[in-house]
Amino acid sequence: MSLLRIEKKVLSGKRLTPDDALTLFESDDIFTIGRLANHVAVSKNGNNAFFIQNHHINPTNICVNRCTFCAFSRSKDEKGAYELTIKDIINILKKARGKRQGARGKESKFAKSSPIAHRPSPMSFSEVHIVGGLHPDWPFKHYLQLLREIKNNFPELHIKAFTAVEIDYFSKISGMSLKKTLLALKDAGLQSMPGGGAEILGGRIRNKICPEKISGTRWLKVMEAAHGAGIRSNATMLYGHVEKYKHRIEHMSKLRDLQDRTGGFQAFIPLAFHPKNTNIKGAQYTSGIDDLKTIAIARLFLDNFSHIKAYWIMLGEKIAQLALMFGADDLDGTIIEEKITHSAGGRSGVAMTKRELINLIGKSGKVAIERDSFYNSRN
Numbered sequence: 001m002s003l004l005r006i007e008k009k010v011l012s013g014k015r016l017t018p019d020d021a022l023t024l025f026e027s028d029d030i031f032t033i034g035r036l037a038n039h040v041a042v043s044k045n046g047n048n049a050f051f052i053q054n055h056h057i058n059p060t061n062i063c064v065n066r067c068t069f070c071a072f073s074r075s076k077d078e079k080g081a082y083e084l085t086i087k088d089i090i091n092i093l094k095k096a097r098g099k100r101q102g103a104r105g106k107e108s109k110f111a112k113s114s115p116i117a118h119r120p121s122p123m124s125f126s127e128v129h130i131v132g133g134l135h136p137d138w139p140f141k142h143y144l145q146l147l148r149e150i151k152n153n154f155p156e157l158h159i160k161a162f163t164a165v166e167i168d169y170f171s172k173i174s175g176m177s178l179k180k181t182l183l184a185l186k187d188a189g190l191q192s193m194p195g196g197g198a199e200i201l202g203g204r205i206r207n208k209i210c211p212e213k214i215s216g217t218r219w220l221k222v223m224e225a226a227h228g229a230g231i232r233s234n235a236t237m238l239y240g241h242v243e244k245y246k247h248r249i250e251h252m253s254k255l256r257d258l259q260d261r262t263g264g265f266q267a268f269i270p271l272a273f274h275p276k277n278t279n280i281k282g283a284q285y286t287s288g289i290d291d292l293k294t295i296a297i298a299r300l301f302l303d304n305f306s307h308i309k310a311y312w313i314m315l316g317e318k319i320a321q322l323a324l325m326f327g328a329d330d331l332d333g334t335i336i337e338e339k340i341t342h343s344a345g346g347r348s349g350v351a352m353t354k355r356e357l358i359n360l361i362g363k364s365g366k367v368a369i370e371r372d373s374f375y376n377s378r379n
Ligand code: V47
Pocket: 069, 070, 071, 072, 131, 163, 193, 194, 195, 196, 197, 198, 199, 234, 235, 236, 237, 238, 269, 271, 272, 273, 274, 275, 278, 311, 314, 332, 340, 341, 344
């Protein structure tokens, strides 16, 4: 089917319908889809592509949910289960601060191809991103203490932490309302939330891939409460497992509706499913075409989201770079340590330096902007 009708809508700034999105997903014309998505990205963010210097921390992989797609989680006494103490986390951050860039273990392959001289410089990450399993024994006050200790030790570090799934769990274990839970976390130092746990919001697929997880409706409720409490967040979508295009579109429609009401989402992040060591039978890695199409259609459909993130850890460095020409305007960051994707067969590096990110972005024809956690430039 010709995309001309959709092209006219996009160029005149009209909102796309779910049927339009389905037409795009069913089309093989990824060049037209990419060109239109890039047009929208440029109209929202100029020719810029953002990155952030951040550090990921996963305090524990012990989780009561055990989603079928998750190769990261363990039960309490299972081999490979781990728990980081608050002291461990502070030490990890202190150590990372002291290190020189380019002096780490397994780095991105782009380390070697960067034309910019690879001179180590001190790491100055501005954000810590914390997500973990739903631990059966840790009390709510443990998480408050973690936030406080991080803030005490690193007052300038932005804390982006806890998925909507974790927030719901905290509300259950503390016996407090969502609002009170969120305000207590904010008071202890929480500044924004990542977009994880959204998976596919629609019930049929969600019950198949993560039957123990909170419902899609509850995930949206938590995000609405967070935005109401002045905590901005991201939204993700896990794609490429058992869902069909219609489920992705339904998922994005729900996000678009909530964003119309709250305006609290900063970025949308399609997460490419990784199949290794998971319990999703017969699943495969996503294709590069599907990755690019999904990014581009997200950019076209989610007209009320300012940013579409190409999370390079899950897409791989090269597809993430191409995604910048297909509607994405953000590559995420330095990450430094990644466990969730790499437990499931992640094939990217686990860290990139600022130089590598700038190089990757520059070669896509975009202007690299180092951002803070609210997309203000740090250049
Ligand atoms: O919710 C779990 C996903 C998410 C697999 O907000 C998997 O800036 C692929 O949400 N294959 C956590 N994905 C990560 C996340 C995230 C990452 C980066 C940036 C931001 C942000 C958020 O990881 C989970 C789940 O959807 N996940 N297992 C897997 N096998």
